[in-house]
Amino acid sequence: MIFSPLPLIALPLIGAVLTALLRRFSMLSALIATLFPTAAALMAIFHPLDNPLPLLGRQLYLTTPDRYALIFLFLCAAATFLGVWRTTPRWTYYPVTLAALAAVAAALGARPVIIEVIGGRPFDPFNYSVMFFTIAAVLTIFPLQGGQPGVAVGTLRYLTFMVIAVPVFLAAAWILDQYSQSPDAVNLAQTALVLLLFGLALWLAVIPFHSWLPGVASESPPLSSAFVLGIINVAAFFLMLDMLSEIKLLNNSTLVFTVLRLAGLVTALLGGTLAFAQRDFGRIMGYAVLADVGVALVALGTHTVSGLSAALFVVFLRTFGLGLMSMGLALARTESPDDTFQSLTGLAWRRPWAAVGLIVGTLSLAGVPPLAGFAGRWGALQQAAGTDLGASLALVLSSIGVVAGLLRGLQFVLRPIGNAPTEPVREAPLTIALIVGALLLCLLFGLFPDLLTPVIRQMSATYVIGP
Amino acid sequence: MNVDIVKTIAALPGTAVLVALLIAAGLLVVLTNWRLLIFALGAQYVLIGLMLTRVVPIELAAVKALVGVMICPVLYITARRMHWGQTEEESDTEEEGPAPRVVRPKRRWWWIMGAGLPVRVIVTALALAMSISLASRNPLPITADQVLSRDFTVGTFSVMLLGLINEVLAENPLKVGLGLLSFLAGFELFFTAVEPTLTIVGLLGLTNLILALAISYLTAAWASRPSEVKP
Numbered sequence: 001m002i003f004s005p006l007p008l009i010a011l012p013l014i015g016a017v018l019t020a021l022l023r024r025f026s027m028l029s030a031l032i033a034t035l036f037p038t039a040a041a042l043m044a045i046f047h048p049l050d051n052p053l054p055l056l057g058r059q060l061y062l063t064t065p066d067r068y069a070l071i072f073l074f075l076c077a078a079a080t081f082l083g084v085w086r087t088t089p090r091w092t093y094y095p096v097t098l099a100a101l102a103a104v105a106a107a108l109g110a111r112p113v114i115i116e117v118i119g120g121r122p123f124d125p126f127n128y129s130v131m132f133f134t135i136a137a138v139l140t141i142f143p144l145q146g147g148q149p150g151v152a153v154g155t156l157r158y159l160t161f162m163v164i165a166v167p168v169f170l171a172a173a174w175i176l177d178q179y180s181q182s183p184d185a186v187n188l189a190q191t192a193l194v195l196l197l198f199g200l201a202l203w204l205a206v207i208p209f210h211s212w213l214p215g216v217a218s219e220s221p222p223l224s225s226a227f228v229l230g231i232i233n234v235a236a237f238f239l240m241l242d243m244l245s246e247i248k249l250l251n252n253s254t255l256v257f258t259v260l261r262l263a264g265l266v267t268a269l270l271g272g273t274l275a276f277a278q279r280d281f282g283r284i285m286g287y288a289v290l291a292d293v294g295v296a297l298v299a300l301g302t303h304t305v306s307g308l309s310a311a312l313f314v315v316f317l318r319t320f321g322l323g324l325m326s327m328g329l330a331l332a333r334t335e336s337p338d339d340t341f342q343s344l345t346g347l348a349w350r351r352p353w354a355a356v357g358l359i360v361g362t363l364s365l366a367g368v369p370p371l372a373g374f375a376g377r378w379g380a381l382q383q384a385a386g387t388d389l390g391a392s393l394a395l396v397l398s399s400i401g402v403v404a405g406l407l408r409g410l411q412f413v414l415r416p417i418g419n420a421p422t423e424p425v426r427e428a429p430l431t432i433a434l435i436v437g438a439l440l441l442c443l444l445f446g447l448f449p450d451l452l453t454p455v456i457r458q459m460s461a462t463y464v465i466g467p
Numbered sequence: 468m469n470v471d472i473v474k475t476i477a478a479l480p481g482t483a484v485l486v487a488l489l490i491a492a493g494l495l496v497v498l499t500n501w502r503l504l505i506f507a508l509g510a511q512y513v514l515i516g517l518m519l520t521r522v523v524p525i526e527l528a529a530v531k532a533l534v535g536v537m538i539c540p541v542l543y544i545t546a547r548r549m550h551w552g553q554t555e556e557e558s559d560t561e562e563e564g565p566a567p568r569v570v571r572p573k574r575r576w577w578w579i580m581g582a583g584l585p586v587r588v589i590v591t592a593l594a595l596a597m598s599i600s601l602a603s604r605n606p607l608p609i610t611a612d613q614v615l616s617r618d619f620t621v622g623t624f625s626v627m628l629l630g631l632i633n634e635v636l637a638e639n640p641l642k643v644g645l646g647l648l649s650f651l652a653g654f655e656l657f658f659t660a661v662e663p664t665l666t667i668v669g670l671l672g673l674t675n676l677i678l679a680l681a682i683s684y685l686t687a688a689w690a691s692r693p694s695e696v697k698p
Contacts (some may be wrong), residue, residue: 032669127667128666128670129664131667131670131671131673131674134671134674135670135673135677138674138677138678138681139681140679141684141685142681142684143683145684145685145688145689148688149691150688150689150691150692154687155685156640156643159647159678159681159685160634160643160647163647163650163651163678164647164650166651166654167627167650167651167658168660168673169652170654170662171654171658174658174661174662206535252542327610
């Protein structure tokens with residue numbers, strides 16, 4: 001049992017209970033919140049955890065890609081919890097996000113080993129994953145709202161899209177089940193494909209279902225947005241890869257990958273363009289992530305193993321920039337009412353570390369060399385250029401849009417406040433250590449992206465994607 | 468004895484239950500009074516449970532209705548704590564007596580129906596007509612019985628569509644949340660009939676409960692917003 005995926009679900013849940021009980025001790029709560037996912041990640045690193053675990057009539061097991069995905073998500077969550085401790089003092093963050101993390105682990109592991117055994121049904125691979133993922137997504141509403149008076153519109157839209165996706169996926173699963181019993185009914189296959197693509201678009205915030213993303217990024221506490229954009233949205237991407245890999249109908253369809261590529265192109269291009277038009281750093285972060293989602297889809301849409309590797313690079317390397325930017329925003333938000341350019345005037349003089357995080361994080365999200373985001377985008381660009389030069393141009397434009405948006409904001413951030421010299425706020429050493437650590441990681445993976453190659457190669461080899 | 472009562476209720480004519488379900492779903496769009504909305508939601512869940520007794524074991528249908536009945540107190544307590552959707556300033560004004568400037572007295576039904584009633588009634592009627600006509604032409608293959616399949620399809624389409632309309636027309640999180648819960652409930656009417664697995668029903672129930680908690684939390688935040696209109 002110990003080498004089953006159970007610890008990956010149990011450890012965050014135990015952490016959730018403990019952090020709720022010890023809510024008065026913020027440092028202890030933060031330590032527990034950081035240690036439990038780290039312990040789960042270390043356990044998954046040193047043990048394959050591939051023994052099937054019977055759970056709710058299913059076999060819970062981890063494939064190699066899901067194992068790596070969970071290690072990555074758990075480490076990201078641990079880093080986020082440290083950042084939350086330094087910036088957001090709301091105790092509810094830890095228990096709720098840890099419970100969401102457990103649900104994500106269940107979603108990525110909850111698939112039957114031998115499909116035929118399940119009640120004699122030939123096909124039913126993702127109902128449980130969808131349910132667990134939705135539970136995780138709905139749980140994140142609490143940190144997203146973050147105790148603010150008045151409802152953040154982005155949060156409400158996010159909730160709406162995530163809930164609407166449930167019937168879409170479950171209906172697709174039922175139709176696929178019908179199709180497996182009568183393989184001649186082509187209309188059933190077509191309906192299932194449309195529903196699956198629709199559901200994936202809702203999950204990943206692909207245009208035109210992106211309206212929650214900038215709202216969440218600008219209205220919610222920055223590290224709560226980072227949790228949703230860097231963990232929940234990434235988990236959705238991995239679930240999409242699982243579906244593409246396991247459902248032959250999706251995997252064999254060239255049309256599906258063409259649709260993914262086109263949707264990715266539009267998302268990347270509009271994400272970049274809209275980032276340029278914003279006057280709020282939070283919204284720039286939202287649109288930059290949107291553009292990044294689009295870039296990953298373009299790489300995946302090439303329907304090749306190298307395209308899949310490029311998409312995985314984009315998804316993995318996004319996190320460093322996102323973490324850094326949200327940390328900078330969270331620090332800036334401690335003294336500003338919002339993230340508008342106007343409110344953050346003179347930030348570089350008042351809180352230089354916050355400004356560093358904000359600027360470097362945005363540049364990494366935009367894919368500027370030599371930062372982590374560049375390595376991911378470069379791979380995607382090479383893939384896109386191999387099939388369509390226009391597509392690669394669109395990806396470059398999306399990066400330029402995000403950088404231009406940042407440059408518009410920089411004139412406010414770098415503007416001195418009056419003529420009198422300003423005494424900058426002294427950040428706590430741990431806060432500086434977190435920002436410097438994220439910055440170094442951003443540079444390290446930007447300069448040496450091959451550090452991730454062994455992991456991504458193993459993941460790409462296990463997913464069954466490609467003609 | 469309890470089982471007998473449930474069996475007696477389950478023996479109600481299917482069409483009567485369907486009509487009652489459509490009325491409850493329609494009221495969720497038309498009404499604005501929070502008390503009545505929560506009551507209509509509870510009725511909708513019970514009626515969905517009753518409809519399900521015709522195709523799934525009575526215990527499974529009871530679980531479905533029970534989850535709904537558990538959601539209603541969560542929303543009720545929140546709504547009550549939030550003064551049924553009135554901001555504190557509005558409540559204070561009422562307690563202090565009439566407002567200093569002359570305002571047109573609101574009619575009694577205003578608190579039940581609210582503004583935009585004609586639009587909501589027309590939209591509800593159109594949605595019902597659309598879903599009934601669509602379901603009658605293309606009933607989903609839920610059971611071997613054609614009439615039963617048609618009834619379930621009508622119920623599913625109507626409740627889901629009205630739930631979506633509720634989400635789109637409303638801006639306060641309670642009503643949007645009721646729309647989402649209705650949307651899911653409508654789908655569950657269909658999905659429980661074709662996939663009567665206790666685990667799936669349980670997971671859907673858990674999703675509904677967490678969703679209700681999230682809606683309560685958002686409603687509380689919405690009610691604590693600063694008033695937009697300064698006196």
